[in-house]
Amino acid sequence: MTGVSTDWTRRAALRVGALTLGLAAETAAAHPLAATPPEQEREDDHWRPAELESWAIEPPPPLAADSEYPLAAAFDPACSCNYSVNGITSYQHVVVHTMQGSYSGTKSWFKNPDAQVSCHYIMRSVDGEVTQMVLDKDKAWHVGSSNATSIGIEHEGYIDDPAKWYTWETYVSSARLARWLTTRHDIPVDRDHILGHVELPNQSHTDPGAGWNWDMYMGLVQDVVPQGQIQVAVVDRSKLCTITATVSTYLQRTAESTDLLTAPELCPIAAGTQVTYLHASAPIGARRRLLMEAGQGPCAGVNGLDAEAFVDPTHFTAMCAPAAMAAVGATVSLDGGPGLAVDANGFVNLPPVGPGSHALDVAGPGLYEPAADMVDLAVYPGVRVAIAVDPVAVEPPDPTGGETGGGETGGGETGGAGETGAGEVGGEVGGEVGETGLPDPTEAPTSGPDSGEPTTADGSSGEAEAGGDEAGPPVLSGAALPEGYGQNDEDGCACRSGAGGREGWLAAGLVLLGLGRRRRR
Numbered sequence: 001m002t003g004v005s006t007d008w009t010r011r012a013a014l015r016v017g018a019l020t021l022g023l024a025a026e027t028a029a030a031h032p033l034a035a036t037p038p039e040q041e042r043e044d045d046h047w048r049p050a051e052l053e054s055w056a057i058e059p060p061p062p063l064a065a066d067s068e069y070p071l072a073a074a075f076d077p078a079c080s081c082n083y084s085v086n087g088i089t090s091y092q093h094v095v096v097h098t099m100q101g102s103y104s105g106t107k108s109w110f111k112n113p114d115a116q117v118s119c120h121y122i123m124r125s126v127d128g129e130v131t132q133m134v135l136d137k138d139k140a141w142h143v144g145s146s147n148a149t150s151i152g153i154e155h156e157g158y159i160d161d162p163a164k165w166y167t168w169e170t171y172v173s174s175a176r177l178a179r180w181l182t183t184r185h186d187i188p189v190d191r192d193h194i195l196g197h198v199e200l201p202n203q204s205h206t207d208p209g210a211g212w213n214w215d216m217y218m219g220l221v222q223d224v225v226p227q228g229q230i231q232v233a234v235v236d237r238s239k240l241c242t243i244t245a246t247v248s249t250y251l252q253r254t255a256e257s258t259d260l261l262t263a264p265e266l267c268p269i270a271a272g273t274q275v276t277y278l279h280a281s282a283p284i285g286a287r288r289r290l291l292m293e294a295g296q297g298p299c300a301g302v303n304g305l306d307a308e309a310f311v312d313p314t315h316f317t318a319m320c321a322p323a324a325m326a327a328v329g330a331t332v333s334l335d336g337g338p339g340l341a342v343d344a345n346g347f348v349n350l351p352p353v354g355p356g357s358h359a360l361d362v363a364g365p366g367l368y369e370p371a372a373d374m375v376d377l378a379v380y381p382g383v384r385v386a387i388a389v390d391p392v393a394v395e396p397p398d399p400t401g402g403e404t405g406g407g408e409t410g411g412g413e414t415g416g417a418g419e420t421g422a423g424e425v426g427g428e429v430g431g432e433v434g435e436t437g438l439p440d441p442t443e444a445p446t447s448g449p450d451s452g453e454p455t456t457a458d459g460s461s462g463e464a465e466a467g468g469d470e471a472g473p474p475v476l477s478g479a480a481l482p483e484g485y486g487q488n489d490e491d492g493c494a495c496r497s498g499a500g501g502r503e504g505w506l507a508a509g510l511v512l513l514g515l516g517r518r519r520r521r
Contacts, residue, residue, distance in 0.1 A: 041141070041144045041145050041147055042116055042117060042141035042144065042147070043117070043141065043142055043143050043144035043147070043203070043205075044097065044117040044118070044119060044141065044142045044143075044152075044154070046098075046099065046100035046101065046205075046207075048101060048105060048106070048109040048115070049109075052101075052105040052108045052109050052112075053101050053102055053105040065077070067130075067131075067132040068132060068135065068136055069121065069130060069132055069177060069180060070180075070227070070379045070380045071130060071173075071176065071177070071180075071379075071380055072121070072130045072131060072132045073129050073130060073131055074131055074132070075131075075132045075133075076107060076111070076131050076132070076133055077111075077133055077134070078110040078111055078115075078118040078133040078134055078140070079110070079111050079112060079113050079115065079118075081113050081116075082110060082112075082113070082115050082116060082117060082118040082140075082141060083118045083134045083138050083139060083140045083141055084138060084139040084141075084147075085138050086137055086138060086139075087138055087139025087147070087148055088136070088137055088138065088139050088148060088149070089148045089149060090148075090149050091136075091149065091151065091185035091186070091187055092149040092150065092187065092193065093146065093149060093150040093151070093187070093193055093194070093195050093200070094150070094151050094152075094153065094178050094181050094182060094187060094193065094194045094195070095142065095143055095146075095150045095151065095152045095153065095195055095196070095197055095200065096153060096155065096174070096178075096194070096195065096196045096197065096207075096208050096212065096217075097119060097142065097152055097153060097154045097155060097196075097197050097207055097208065098154075098155050098157060098158065098159050098165075098197075098207035098208045098209065098212075099122070099154050099155065099156050099157065100158055100159070100207070101156075101158075102156060103122060103123070103124040103125070103129075103156040106122050106154060106156070107122060107131060107133070110122075110133050111133075116141065117141050117142065118133060118134050118140040118141050118142065119133065119134065119140050119142045119152040119153070119154045120132065120133065120134045120135075120136060120140050120142075120151050120152050120153070121133070121151075121152070121153045121154065121177060122153075122154040122155075122156070123153060123154065123155050123156060123170060123173060123174060123177075124156050125155070125156040125157050125164075125165045125166075125167050125169075125170050126167065126169065127169050127173075128167075128169040128170050128172060128173025128174070129173075130173060130177060136151060136181075136184070136185070140152055142154075142197075143197060143200050143203065144200075144202055144203065145201065145202045146200045146201065146202075150200070151181050151185070153174060153177060153178065155170055155174065155208065156170075159206065159207050159208060159209030159211060159212075160209075161211075162209065162210075162211025162212065163211070163260060166208075166211060166212060166213070168254040168255075168256055171213070171216060171217055171220055172220060174217070175217060175220035175221040175223075175224060176224055176380070176381055178194055178221050179221050179222075179224040179226075179381070180224075180227070180380065180381075182194070182221075183226055183227075189221060189222055190218075191214070191218060194218065194221065196208050196212065213256075213285060215283075215285045215286070216255050216256070216284055216285030216286075216287075219255070219282065219283055219284035219285050220255075220284055222282070223281055223282065223284060223289075224381050224382075225381050225382030225383060225384050226381065226382050227352075227379075227380045227381060227382060228352035228353055228354065228377070228382060229349060229350070229352060229382035229383075230334065230349075230350045230353070230358065230360070230375060230377060230382060230383055230384075230385065231347065231348075231349055231350075231382065231383070231384045231385070232332050232342075232347070232348050232349075232350065232360065232384075232385055232386075232387060233278065233279045233291075233322070233345075233346050233347050233384070233385070233386040233387070234326070234327040234330045234332060234342050234346045234347075234348070234362055234386075234387050234388075234389060235278050235279070235325040235326060235327055235346055235386060235387070235388050235389070236325060236326065236327040236346075236368070236388075236389065236391060237388040237389060237390050237391070238390075238391050239324060239325045239326075240276050240277070240278065240325060240388065241276065241277055241280075241319060241320035241324070241325055242274050242275065242276045243274070243275050243277070243316040243317050243318070243319055244272060244273070244274050244275075244316060244317045245269055245270065245271050245272060245273045245274075245275070245315055245316055246271060246315060246316060246317060247271050247315050248268065248269070248270050248271050249268075249269060249271075249311070249312060249315035249316075250266045250267060250268055250269065250311075250312075251266075251267040251269065251275070251290075251298075251299050251302075251305045251309035251310070251311060252265060252266050252267070252287075252305075252309060252310050252311070253265035253266070253303070253305065253309070253310070254310060255284045255285050255286070255287035255289070255310045256285075257286075264303055265303070267298070267299035267302045267303070267305045267309070269298050269299070273298050274298075275290070275292070275297055275298065275311070275316070276292065276293075276296070276297060277290040277291060277292045278290075278291050278292060278293065278325075278386035278387075278388055279291040279322075279384075279386035280319050280320075283313075284310070286312060286314075287310040287311060287312060287313075288310065288311060288313050288319070289308065289309070289310050290308070290309055290310070290311060291307070291308055291384075291385075291386040292306060292307055292308070292309070293307075293388065294306050294307040322345035322346060322347070323344050323345050323346075325346060326342065326343075326344060326345050326346030326347075327342065327346055327362075327364065327367075327368055327389050328342065328344065328346065329341075329364050329367045329368070330342050330346075330362055330363065330364040330367070330368055330389060331362070331363050331364065332348050332350065332360060332361070332362050332387075333360070333361045333363070334350045334351065334353065334358060334359070334360060335353070335358055335359050336359065336361070337351075339361075339363055353377065354377075355377050355378055355379045356376070356377060357374055357375070357376050357377075358374070358375050358376075358377055359372065359373075359374055360372060360373045360374070360375060360385070360387070362387055362389055364389065364392075366392060367391065367392060368389040368390065368391055368392060369389060369390045369391075369392060370389075371387055371388075371389045371390075373385060373387055
């Protein structure tokens, strides 16, 4: 049940019981051998005096004490008579409650000695403000027999009007708190350990009720980036995913149903509209959150929905697998530190850091142009960022065999050289041009019989080196040279000649004739 009760007799009995327990405790202290009765387990039945539920009443100001939870507005402790100090025996559950009342009224009631109930955290509906009222180590009285193993979160509102009270701000704030609690106390992040009040044993409550969107809530909990973490997705800009709307639909501010949103929170798009994104979240209820490049797409300039928006994936063509977009081979460095390689999906978790502004540098020598970004990290939670990098432009080989095709530009690390298997000296040896400098068969030849340039009798170009910096002397046939000629002369051409034919023999004869004349003189 929701626990609304006006049974003052029951309240009086509880107070008498508490007094009896107090007297018994004093007796036990005076007589150590006396038996100590077990403490009565109590739960919040959501009853409180009507005067505390007046929306005009302000609760007393909180004490000057720090909350354990970094996003809490304050630590405003419940009356010490409403919980058990050091009463938690193990951390097994995070429990979702509904106050059946107001934020201020609940806060006042937990501070009232007559309440005999409490909870660790309470949350305001309109903006998700959190106040801690019981330390995590202490046993709040909120779920009866499960008090000693549970941390409770009370949410403002009534289960009969979920659309009004279970706001987006409530879901997001509660999800962050629940994730922080599960991380701090090593509680599994699943529905077996994050429960509603109604789901615990020996309960008569129904909160948070059927109106609580568990699928969306758990998606938000699992989507939270842990404290101090920066999660980066590096994607190849040439492989960005583009999805197409199959029906008229929306890009929207939240993951809620569109009928709960106002016009400024929606960007309508027609069937056939294309949306390109950098990163897509796992399902958050019936929606997925897209991270996009700001200033582009169909919702550019519409209330930030061009940079981050939720979509209904059933209204679009299939989304891409992260691996299909990943900039594999890229590294990310944080604040000038060492580069960390992205995984097969393009993701990397950077080392934990403190809050503030942090520099990200993305590198991928020979693969991607360098990129950089600045991120502002809050105290909690962490942040997720997507960065697109441009592939390095590789110039096609020069089919003429000039300096571009055979020199350092074509044969260096970013050309067809070291990293693609041709070797760093691939442009220096003319004989290797045939492997790395083949002309495009669809283009007109730039040398040879059909190019209009002079050729040798065998159809080869008259140049000594296809990839050399300067043209060498005429090509001669090694078979027509005297023994040992040119072998010790680096500028000679005999040791690397490949030309033959009639012209070669004629040139050789002229050389021999010249030598004979020199002897006669």
